[in-house]
Amino acid sequence: MFQNIHSILIGLTEEGDNEESVSALAYGLSLARETGAHVTVQAASLKLVLTHAFVSSVAKGLVAAENRRLDALANAVVDTARQSAAASGLACTTQAPQLAYADLIRSFTTLARSHDLTVLDAEPVALAIDRGLIEAVLIDSGRPLIVVPPGRETFAARRIVVAWDGSAKAARALNDALPFLRECEQVDLVSITGEKDLTHMASGAEIAPHLSRHGVRVSVLNLPAINGDVAETLRNHATLTHADMIVMGAYVHSRLRQMVLGGTTQSLLKSCPVPLFLSY
Template structure:
């Protein structure tokens, strides 16, 4: 369990947490816990979108029984989504956090579009990580990453409070890496230690701006920064995961790249 964050990131005024009720019964709530904790730390307003996935009715004669089941399931999912949102409002009030909720019931594509559009109005969106490759939550992550133009914090299972005392910044000199690091400045300034790490050997970085050249920029923003280059072991993701563990990082900052779901 991470220790509570002591230094508060500055500049965050609106935080959005996206939750989705799909009826599986195994939905995680780490994003909500982290969002509440971060809003309490920064004094930001918290918006919770607790959405229910709306199942589509089947057209045609003879499908009445099936449609009755679909209607009942939609009622159940909406009730569960609202219950989650109302519990969150109560928790926010106890923590002294300003909070508003949305409880839409939408079909698959509209649900992704709604969260993506709402994310454009927030300083930061917080979502739960999803291990399954083909899952609505994965599409929500992709939608916010590539469609909102705003930063996204993806929270792994088991996190019950925000903490980012030590942060690893993945750096390859790309526009995506620069944008991610800039978006993360509130967290980088508040961290005790930040390491810029470049993975060497996976792709050609000979013409890229080196991490050592980027570090002074962060230092001028008051970031306690160091630089490291590590040889690739396995692939870049595995190497970064290993380095994050060695550094004791509680947050990994990296740019987002479009890959096919099959390649991922």
């Protein structure tokens, strides 16, 4: 039984894009069934706002109609979530607010602070609304986050890859993920060599006894970076070992540096074969 996970927030945004992949809802409900946690589903629709004072009544009518459409879609999502939770015997709270972008981000971030973790859909586009939500919840909520790629609708934690570079953020992610690591059949504690100097950081061999004392079955691995790319090395290892999750500390380098130059967090947010557990 997973310990210390009693409340899960599933965050969804409704922007009217029918092609947008949604896996977080099914994954989050699956996770709640495994943990026995209370689940909160917030499906927020983005409120369109006309900022120019001199707009035609036709434009106002079109915006109002689109806002009504988005609100209806968000309410349909929470109705589905409520029915799915009830069918599984889960305690579930639902919300479907319609908010302007800044208020939407603030609402999700504030709500995340009163939950043990948040589950969100992956968003490969760096400037998209959902990517902004991922980064805001990650950086400002003080809680861990699971980012779910398309097609991953069932929670599993038989094998987990932990990205370890000895940093404070890696240590926080490691401890935040302990409820999953304790129940896992195999944890690969992976340090990637050749990308940066790790000689002054706590090694995987040094942190492994800490995990063992928590009952975690852990193997320590040092893998050379594939073409100097840490993210690609982690993706490759997760795929080859059929891992169910990658755990890592986010934005070890500054977020601005990663936005400009790229980095492991940005790369894995763009593309990851398995759910990505992140702490900041």
